Amino acid sequence: TTNWIDAAALDEMPQDDVISLDVAGRDIALYGVDGEVFATDNVCTHGHARLCDGFLEGYEIECPLHQGKFDVRSGQPTCAPVTEALRSYPVKIEGGRVWLAVD
Numbered sequence: 297t298t299n300w301i302d303a304a305a306l307d308e309m310p311q312d313d314v315i316s317l318d319v320a321g322r323d324i325a326l327y328g329v330d331g332e333v334f335a336t337d338n339v340c341t342h343g344h345a346r347l348c349d350g351f352l353e354g355y356e357i358e359c360p361l362h363q364g365k366f367d368v369r370s371g372q373p374t375c376a377p378v379t380e381a382l383r384s385y386p387v388k389i390e391g392g393r394v395w396l397a398v399d
């Protein structure tokens with residue numbers, strides 16, 4: 297069974313922006329895109345940078361350090377120099393809360 301963790305209130309979610317959150321001891325980036333919420337690990341797979349300090353455009357997050365990009369829906373890299381996917385986490389919205397499955 298999926299272990300859903302209550303991560304945040306839906307009305308705290310950014311609109312077309314990214315925030316960081318500690319969820320069950322993990323550094324998670326939460327993205328609000330067009331009324332939907334997506335979650336990935338917050339630390340870039342290329343180096344020591346936090347994606348919450350980057351720039352979100354549409355479904356793409358740009359890393360602040362070397363401008364690599366990932367698709368926030370899947371964690372897949374979309375622009376060099378990143379080559380390794382970010383871990384992404386299932387999200388559900390229920391009862392005005394944002395829930396993440398982290399394991």
Ligand code: FES
Binds near residue numbers: 359365378
């Ligand atoms: Fe993110 Fe280099 S640390 S692209």
